[in-house]
Amino acid sequence: MNAPALAQNLRRAIPAGFLDALKQRFGDRFSTALAVCEHHGRDESPYPPMLPDGVVFALSTDDVAWVARHCHQHKVALIPYGVGSSLEGHLLAIQGGISLDLSGMNKLVSVHAEDFTATVQAGVTRKQLNEEIRNTGLFFPIDPGADASLGGMAATRASGTNAVRYGTMRENVMSLKVVTADGRVIETANRARKSAAGYDLTRIFVGSEGTLGIITEVTIRLYPQPEAISAAICNFGTLDAAVQSVIEVIQMGVPVARVEFMDSAAVKATNAYSKLSLKESPLLLFEFHGSPAGVKEQAEIVQGITRDNGGMDFEWAEQPEDRSRLWTARHNAYFAGLQLRPGCRSSTTDVCVPISRLAECVSQTAAELDQASFPYTIVGHVGDGNFHVLMLLDPDNPQEWEESEALNHRLVERAIQMDGTCTGEHGVGLHKMEFMLAEHGRDALDLMASLKKAFDPHNILNPGKIIPLP
Structure with a gap:
């Protein structure tokens, strides 16, 4: 099945020694094996596979920051990967580069049952979370069907079967830990239920599909079990x-x-x-x-x-x-x-x-x-x-x-x-890019593109998705 023109594989050259540096830093947690790259270069969309040049299996925010800094320095594409359940070509490596697998970041960081909040690493899945907090009498209701990761759900602004009562990820993410394109680590907010302090960075990253930063931790709202x-x-x-x-x-x-x-x-x-x-x-x-x-x-x-x-x-x-x-x-x-x-x-x-x-x-x-x-x-x-x-x-x-x-x-x-x-x-992802102009208008789309350039000046983060850039 042929992909549209915007999905053609325009790979960036990988600088000499870059893959060797990744191998030296991550050892067995970095792979260029064809089977591994094929697994990370396809999703549930109808597009043909588009493979990364290598895959890093991250275990910590420090791992993610290291990869981001070096990809930023060498202008190598970097694509976050959760569980591969996306339907619109979100994780395809259009320009090659590095797929950053976050599934190993699967720890429950903290639960504050008295505040109805939990903080999890990005690779924690919704079923895993609900199993681990079952004895608290609380649950997390956002249910997109697939056993998606919380980081991926935040990045795609997921919703699902319970959204009619409990809302979507937009309403249920309180704070994020995010690695920027150049490897800085930021917290978008604290755990207070509301704030009027500054720009709402949390909402900027929720739904950004890995194009503005890489989510490594998510603080979410919990609800009493009915x-x-x-x-x-x-x-x-x-x-x-x-x-x-x-x-x-x-x-x-x-x-x-x-x-x-x-x-x-x-x-x-x-x-x-x-x-x-x-x-x-x-x-x-x-x-x-x-x-x-x-x-x-x-x-x-x-x-x-x-x-x-x-x-x-x-x-x-x-x-x-x-x-x-x-x-x-x-x-x-x-x-x-x-x-x-x-x-x-x-x-x-x-x-x-x-x-x-x-x-x-x-x-x-x-x-x-x-x-x-x-x-x-x-x-x-x-x-x-x-x-x-x-x-x-x-x-x-x-x-x-x-x-x-x-x-x-x-x-x-x-x-x-x-x-x-x-x-x-x-x-x-890829599939709905062409409709963004009709839905948002040129001025709004230009503002989104300016935001992308400010956050990611070398266009390394999941390039070719959401916003068409020259």
């Missing part, structure tokens, strides 16, 4: 009825913890992949958190709304193992979708629109996709107006790639015209 949790499935005869129900639930102010949408094809794929027997029609998957009485009241209101829109009776999953099975199946919807067309590559896209325009956007998108020459699925964190399209393409058929890109363009244009965004969750 007293009661209940999940329910509701099927609908049509896609429109399901999405309209979500709109009414949100507009009623019901504090649902999760509300997920799956179209018929996604349900069919999930049944086959996860060995479930869900009714294969558009469905909503709800989860309610709170006191037993509060959960009961939320469920009754939501069930009344869904019935008014033609929804079927709720199927409940109240036992932890049943809920876990359902949410695991939902999180595996991406891999389940791939099985609808064995041997395919996926082109995924996501947009987010104001909740009042969600039904219109989803319906128009589905109508266009119904005419496509390839299968597709639609799933979404529709409680906050965000949905995802998975297009299943023949990797040997360039016409399908072109068709999928045309559909993606029309979807993004539709979302932006509705006062939405080209990506609510996946991030920009």
